[in-house]
Amino acid sequence: MAEYSIRDSVAIIQLDNAPVNALSVAVRTGLYDGIERAAGDGSVKAVVVCGKGGNFCAGADIKEFDEGSKGPWITEIGDFMDRMRKPVVAAIEGVALGGGLEVALFCHYRIAAKNARVGQPEVNIGLIPGGGGTVRLPRAAGFKQALEMIVTGNPVRAERALKMGVLDEVVSGNILEAGIKFALSKAHIDTSLACLRNRPVRMDGLNIDTKADAALAHVKSKYKGFEAPMFCVKAVVNAARVPYDDAIQKEREYFFELRTSGQSQALRYAFFAERQIARWGLPGGGDYRTARAIPVRSVGVVGAGTMGAGIALCIITSGLPCVLLEQNQEFLEKGVTSLRGQLMGTVRLGKMTAGEAEVCLSRLKPSTSMEDLKHVDMVIEAVFEDLKLKREVFERLDKTCKPETILCTNTSTLDIDSVATATGRPDKVVGTHFFAPSYLMKLLENIYGSRTSPETVATVMRFGKTIRKVPVLVGSCTGFVANRMLAPYTAEAQFCVEEGASPAQVDSVLMDFGMPMGTFRVSDLSGIDVSFSIRREAARKLGVTLTVDSRYFRGQRHCSLIERLVEKGRLGRKTGKGWYKYEGPGGTVPLEDPDVLEIIETHCRALGIERRNVGSHEIQERMQLAMINEGFKILEEGICTRAEEIDVIWLYGFGWPRYLGGPMFYASKLGLKRVFEKICTFHKRFPHSQHWVPSVLLGKLSESGLPLSKWGEAAGTSRL
Numbered sequence: 001m002a003e004y005s006i007r008d009s010v011a012i013i014q015l016d017n018a019p020v021n022a023l024s025v026a027v028r029t030g031l032y033d034g035i036e037r038a039a040g041d042g043s044v045k046a047v048v049v050c051g052k053g054g055n056f057c058a059g060a061d062i063k064e065f066d067e068g069s070k071g072p073w074i075t076e077i078g079d080f081m082d083r084m085r086k087p088v089v090a091a092i093e094g095v096a097l098g099g100g101l102e103v104a105l106f107c108h109y110r111i112a113a114k115n116a117r118v119g120q121p122e123v124n125i126g127l128i129p130g131g132g133g134t135v136r137l138p139r140a141a142g143f144k145q146a147l148e149m150i151v152t153g154n155p156v157r158a159e160r161a162l163k164m165g166v167l168d169e170v171v172s173g174n175i176l177e178a179g180i181k182f183a184l185s186k187a188h189i190d191t192s193l194a195c196l197r198n199r200p201v202r203m204d205g206l207n208i209d210t211k212a213d214a215a216l217a218h219v220k221s222k223y224k225g226f227e228a229p230m231f232c233v234k235a236v237v238n239a240a241r242v243p244y245d246d247a248i249q250k251e252r253e254y255f256f257e258l259r260t261s262g263q264s265q266a267l268r269y270a271f272f273a274e275r276q277i278a279r280w281g282l283p284g285g286g287d288y289r290t291a292r293a294i295p296v297r298s299v300g301v302v303g304a305g306t307m308g309a310g311i312a313l314c315i316i317t318s319g320l321p322c323v324l325l326e327q328n329q330e331f332l333e334k335g336v337t338s339l340r341g342q343l344m345g346t347v348r349l350g351k352m353t354a355g356e357a358e359v360c361l362s363r364l365k366p367s368t369s370m371e372d373l374k375h376v377d378m379v380i381e382a383v384f385e386d387l388k389l390k391r392e393v394f395e396r397l398d399k400t401c402k403p404e405t406i407l408c409t410n411t412s413t414l415d416i417d418s419v420a421t422a423t424g425r426p427d428k429v430v431g432t433h434f435f436a437p438s439y440l441m442k443l444l445e446n447i448y449g450s451r452t453s454p455e456t457v458a459t460v461m462r463f464g465k466t467i468r469k470v471p472v473l474v475g476s477c478t479g480f481v482a483n484r485m486l487a488p489y490t491a492e493a494q495f496c497v498e499e500g501a502s503p504a505q506v507d508s509v510l511m512d513f514g515m516p517m518g519t520f521r522v523s524d525l526s527g528i529d530v531s532f533s534i535r536r537e538a539a540r541k542l543g544v545t546l547t548v549d550s551r552y553f554r555g556q557r558h559c560s561l562i563e564r565l566v567e568k569g570r571l572g573r574k575t576g577k578g579w580y581k582y583e584g585p586g587g588t589v590p591l592e593d594p595d596v597l598e599i600i601e602t603h604c605r606a607l608g609i610e611r612r613n614v615g616s617h618e619i620q621e622r623m624q625l626a627m628i629n630e631g632f633k634i635l636e637e638g639i640c641t642r643a644e645e646i647d648v649i650w651l652y653g654f655g656w657p658r659y660l661g662g663p664m665f666y667a668s669k670l671g672l673k674r675v676f677e678k679i680c681t682f683h684k685r686f687p688h689s690q691h692w693v694p695s696v697l698l699g700k701l702s703e704s705g706l707p708l709s710k711w712g713e714a715a716g717t718s719r720l
C-alpha cells in the first residue's frame with residue numbers, strides 16, 4: 001500500500017510493502033490514489049513520493065508476473081503525473097530499481113541519498129523495463145548510457161546517476177526533509193518543463209542508425225541464446241526513432257511477450273531459488289531461523305597452493321585479515337606470488353585501484369608457523385586431497401587453535417566425518433568446497449558432517465556471503481552434489497566418444513545449449529592427468545589396477561580413453577595436446593586434432609567397440625538425463641532438501657545457462673513423465689551403468705504432477 005500524509009503543504013506518498021516496497025497491486029493502487037488526491041487538494045502545493053524502511057522501491061512484485069494483471073498498469077500513473085500542475089519529487093534512498101526507477105522517472109524531479117542506487121535490472125529476469133523505462137531513461141540519461149544500464153541491468157550509484165542526468169540532486173541527511181524542501185522550491189515552476197515525456201531522446205551527437213546496428217550486433221554475440229538483451233536494444237532504439245506514445249506501446253508489447261517466455265520464467269525461478277538456499281535445516285535439528293553464527297573477525301588458510309592462495313585472496317578482498325600458512329618458506333613465497341598475481345589481474349581489469357590492492361595485501365599475514373593460527377576464528381584447510389594428510393593437519397589445528405575456532409576442510413571428495421574425528425571438536429568441523437579458480441568462482445558448497453553443529457553451519461553460511469560467494473548447504477556423500485552429478489555427465493560424454501562422437505562434437509553440443517565450456521575443453525584445461533590420478537587412486541583403494549583396456553570397473557561400464565591419452569603423453573593444455581591440440585607455447589585455442597581421433601579409433605577397435613554416428617540430440621539427452629537422474633537420487637537421499645539447491649549449484653559451479661533455470665528446472669519443463677521414461681529406456685540400453693538406474697523419487701514424482709517447489713517435501717527430506 002502507500003501511506004498518504006501532508007506536511008508544510010506538501011503531500012507525502014510513502015510506498016509501503018516490506019521488505020523492498022515492491023509494486024504490488026496495493027502499492028500501485030495506493031500510489032495512484034495518492035497522486036489523484038494530492039492533485040485535487042487545493043492546500044497541497046507539491047508532492048513527494050518516497051519509500052518506507054530504507055528503500056524507495058525494488059520494482060514490480062516479481063511473484064505477480066505469474067498471476068496476471070490486476071490494479072492500474074504502471075504507465076497510467078505516469079500519464080497522470082504528466083498532466084499534474086503540481087511538482088512531484090521522488091525522494092530516493094536505498095534502491096530504486098526496475099518499476100521503482102520507472103516511478104521515479106514519472107516524477108518531475110528526482111533526488112537521492114548518497115548511498116542510493118538506481119537501475120533497470122529487468123533483463124536479469126528475462127524482461128525489458130515495461131513501465132516506460134526504455135522510453136524515459138534515454139530522455140534523462142542519453143541514449144548510450146541508458147542503453148548500457150538497460151542491457152546490462154547494472155545499477156548505478158547516486159553520484160554517477162546525478163552526472164548522467166537521471167537525478168537532479170544528491171543529498172546527505174534526512175531524505176524526506178530534503179524532498180519536502182526540494183519540492184517547495186519547485187512549486188512555482190511549470191511542471192511541463194520537467195516532464196521527461198516532453199524531452200527528446202538525448203543522442204549526444206550519435207547517429208541512431210549506426211548505433212542501432214552496432215548495439216544489435218554486440219548483444220547478439222555477447223548474449224548468445226539469451227533473448228531479453230536483444231529486446232532491450234530494440235525497445236531503446238525504437239524510443240529514439242518514434243514519438244513517445246508509440247514507443248511506450250511497443251515497449252509494452254515486448255514486455256508482455258517476454259513475460260510469458262520460458263527464459264523469463266526460468267530467470268524468475270533462479271531469482272527466488274538463490275534466496276531459498278539461505279533457508280537451510282539440519283537432519284538432527286537446528287536451522288537458519290534458530291542457529292546463531294559466531295562472529296568471524298580473522299581467518300587462517302592452511303596450504304598456499306593455487307586453491308589456498310585464491311581462498312586467501314577472497315578473504316582479504318572482503319575486508320578480513322587472513323593468515324596464509326605453508327610448511328616452508330619456498331612454498332609460501334610461491335603462494336604469495338600467485339595471490340599477488342591474481343590481485344594485480346583485478347587491478348589491470350580496472351576492478352580495483354592499485355591503492356585498494358595494497359590495502360588488501362596489508363590484511364595478509366604469510367606464515368610458516370602454525371602458532372599464528374592460535375587466535376583466528378576460522379581456519380580453512382586447503383592442502384592436498386589426501387585423507388591421511390588432512391587428518392594430520394586437523395589434529396594439529398585442534399591442538400593449536402582456540403577451542404571456539406571453526407575448522408573447515410576444502411575438500412571435493414572426502415567424507416567430512418572422517419576428517420572431523422581427527423579432532424576433539426567434531427561439532428566445529430565442516431566442509432567448505434571452493435571451486436577452481438577459487439577467487440573467481442562464486443559457488444561455495446558447504447558440507448555438514450553428522451556432528452556439525454547448527455552454529456557452525458550458520459557461521460560458514462554467513463561467511464560465504466561475507467566473501468561474496470553463493471553458499472549452498474549440502475550433506476556429505478561421495479563427490480557431494482556438484483561432483484557427484486558431474487560424474488555421470490562426463491562419463492556419458494566419454495561413452496559417446498567411444499561410440500562414435502568426437503570430443504569437439506560433444507563440446508559444441510554443450511556450448512550450443514548454452515554451457516560456457518564443453519566437458520573435453522574443461523578436461524584439457526584442468527589436466528587429463530588429474531582425472532587419471534583420481535581414478536587410479538580410487539581403484540587402488542579397492543585393490544584394482546585400471547589399464548588402457550579396462551572396459552569395466554567393479555562391474556560398471558568404464559571408458560579408458562583417459563588412461564590411453566595419459567599413456568600417449570597427452571595431458572591437456574599444459575602439454576599442448578589432450579582431447580584437442582594447442583598451437584605454440586602456452587596455446588589456449590583448442591583445435592581438432594586428427595591424431596586424437598586416430599587414437600580413439602584405434603583404441604576402440606582394439607577393445608572391440610563398434611563405432612557409429614552419434615547424433616547431437618542423443619549426446620545432449622544422455623549427458624543431461626544421466627545427471628538429472630543423479631539429482632533426483634540426491635534429493636531422495638536428503639543430501640539436498642530442495643531442487644532449487646541443486647540448480648543453484650549448477651548455475652554457479654558449472655555455468656548452466658541461467659535463462660534455462662538449472663537442470664532440475666529444465667527437467668520440470670521437459671516433464672517428469674517424459675524424463676522418467678527416457679531414463680528407463682537408457683537403463684535398458686546401458687544396463688552396466690549404475691547412473692541409469694532410475695531414481696525411485698523421480699518415478700514417484702513422474703506420476704504425481706507435483707510442482708518443483710514440492711519435490712523436497714515429496715522426498716520426505718524437507719527439514720523446515
Ligand SMILES: CCCCCCCCCCCCC/C=C/C(=O)SCCNC(=O)CCNC(=O)[C@H](O)C(C)(C)COP(=O)(O)OP(=O)(O)OC[C@H]1O[C@@H](n2cnc3c(N)ncnc32)[C@H](O)[C@@H]1OP(=O)(O)O
Binds near residue numbers: 020062070098099
Ligand atoms: C499480466 C501481467 C502481470 C504483471 C503484473 C505486475 C505489474 C507490475 C507493474 C508493472 C511493472 C512494469 C515493469 C517493471 C518490471 C520490474 O520492476 S521487474 C523487477 C525489477 N527489480 C528487480 O529485479 C530487483 C530485484 N531485487 C533485488 O535486486 C534485491 O532483492 C534488492 C532489492 C537489491 C535487495 O537485495 P538484498 O538486500 O540482498 O535482499 P534480498 O534477499 O535480495 O531481498 C529481500 C527480500 O525481498 C524479495 N524481493 C526483492 N525484490 C523483489 C521484487 N522485485 N519482487 C518481489 N520480491 C522481491 C526477495 O525475494 C527477498 O525475499 P525473501 O526471500 O522472502 O527474504
